[in-house]
Amino acid sequence: MPVPGRFTIHARDGKARRATLHTAHGEIQTPVFMPVGTQGSVKAVGPDDLLQAGSQIILGNTYHLYLRPGDELVARRGGLHRFMSWDKPILTDSGGFQVFSLSTIRKISEKGVEFRSYLDGSKHFFSPEKAISIQQNLGSDIMMVLDECVGYGADREYTARSLERTTRWARRCREVHTPGADGQLMFGIIQGGFHEDLREESLGQLLEIPFEGYAIGGLSVGESTEDMYRILNHIGPRMPEEKPRYLMGVGTPMDILEGIESGVDMFDCVLPTRNARNGTLFTSQGKVNIKRAEFREDDGPLDPNCQCYTCRNFSRAYLRHLYTAREILSYRLNSLHNIAFFLELARQAREAIEGGRFAELKAHYQGIYGTDGR
Numbered sequence: 001m002p003v004p005g006r007f008t009i010h011a012r013d014g015k016a017r018r019a020t021l022h023t024a025h026g027e028i029q030t031p032v033f034m035p036v037g038t039q040g041s042v043k044a045v046g047p048d049d050l051l052q053a054g055s056q057i058i059l060g061n062t063y064h065l066y067l068r069p070g071d072e073l074v075a076r077r078g079g080l081h082r083f084m085s086w087d088k089p090i091l092t093d094s095g096g097f098q099v100f101s102l103s104t105i106r107k108i109s110e111k112g113v114e115f116r117s118y119l120d121g122s123k124h125f126f127s128p129e130k131a132i133s134i135q136q137n138l139g140s141d142i143m144m145v146l147d148e149c150v151g152y153g154a155d156r157e158y159t160a161r162s163l164e165r166t167t168r169w170a171r172r173c174r175e176v177h178t179p180g181a182d183g184q185l186m187f188g189i190i191q192g193g194f195h196e197d198l199r200e201e202s203l204g205q206l207l208e209i210p211f212e213g214y215a216i217g218g219l220s221v222g223e224s225t226e227d228m229y230r231i232l233n234h235i236g237p238r239m240p241e242e243k244p245r246y247l248m249g250v251g252t253p254m255d256i257l258e259g260i261e262s263g264v265d266m267f268d269c270v271l272p273t274r275n276a277r278n279g280t281l282f283t284s285q286g287k288v289n290i291k292r293a294e295f296r297e298d299d300g301p302l303d304p305n306c307q308c309y310t311c312r313n314f315s316r317a318y319l320r321h322l323y324t325a326r327e328i329l330s331y332r333l334n335s336l337h338n339i340a341f342f343l344e345l346a347r348q349a350r351e352a353i354e355g356g357r358f359a360e361l362k363a364h365y366q367g368i369y370g371t372d373g374r
């Protein structure tokens with residue numbers, strides 16, 4: 001009987017790891033890419049599509065689901081897995097990041113964060129305890145602690161004080177959920193901005209609290225690729241060797257490969273689905289902007305090396321037409337392909353680590369996407 005939280009490393013290639021994370025809803029083979037389903041759906045695609053594309057785990061969001069339809073409604077409907085007909089693992093964010101990125105009025109204090117709903121302006125309050133209670137109602141397999149993601153350019157003094165509070169919040173989250181209760185796991189989140197010593201301070205404090213995994217927060221907040229990679233390369237290898245490492249909200253294909261090389265196991269990003277909706281498609285030969293006139297009569301598949309439903313059944317000419325005509329099918333086919341591309345990238349990484357060929361894989365994609373893929 002698999003024990004939720006068990007993390008077994010099968011192979012290493014430099015700092016990169018090939019592992020299995022056990023959860024109450026099944027195993028996750030890492031490195032893994034996790035499609036984002038913020039409001040209980042991965043935009044424009046269904047659970048069947050996600051399974052077909054090889055998705056092992058998806059993400060949900062405390063902030064959005066609390067505001068609509070309500071975490072207690074979801075609990076009454078049997079939890080998020082049953083509500084959205086997804087019976088594999090789900091990871092949920094704690095909502096703090098969305099409060100800061102989506103809510104206009106908000107006030108942060110030791111108690112937690114007060115904010116107004118982006119839907120109707122009503123006032124709400126998230127304490128660390130509330131953030132965990134919502135995720136328990138949702139029934140997610142991996143819960144994230146409530147943290148403060150300081151913006152790019154925050155001064156050192158504020159960043160230092162903020163990480164101390166994030167640690168106190170993390171402790172309060174842990175105190176209201178017994179490790180492993182109901183098969184749910186809890187990950188701590190490292191903050192500390194772009195200061196190596198503050199990042200180590202945040203990690204050191206979190207290591208005193210028993211978490212089943214650790215995440216790197218506060219990256220991809222407007223910094224340069226150089227600053228992101230500097231922090232990633234510094235803190236990734238310093239995270240606990242025997243526990244899963246999750247880089248939140250990152251990134252381009254090259255960011256993901258950089259993260260894997262730094263020892264990170266789990267990734268999520270809205271890029272595949274968000275870019276799909278504006279016609280930017282990721283392929284084995286680089287980015288394709290499907291709205292370009294050059295594709296008007298192009299009868300070939302979007303990506304000849306891709307096995308997804310979109311590439312097996314439709315031409316670039318048709319995909320361009322759907323996009324130009326703003327057909328809803330355009331969002332579905334483009335999203336399906338981009339998700340399949342990111343899932344395939346993670347699968348190739350798992351295979352490369354097993355074969356000791358990760359450096360070659362990274363160099364291959366660097367030749368196509370450049371050093372950071374932007």
Ligand SMILES: NCc1cc(CSc2ccccc2)c2nc(N)[nH]c(=O)c2c1
Nearest residue numbers: 059060093097149217218219220248249
């Ligand atoms: N800009 C990157 C980023 C993204 C997310 C969101 S990741 C996500 C999004 C939707 C659903 C699940 C996870 C973050 N979440 C938290 N809690 N803290 C961060 O520092 C942070 C940084």
Ligand SMILES: [Zn+2]
Nearest residue numbers: 306308311337
């Ligand atoms: Zn495809």
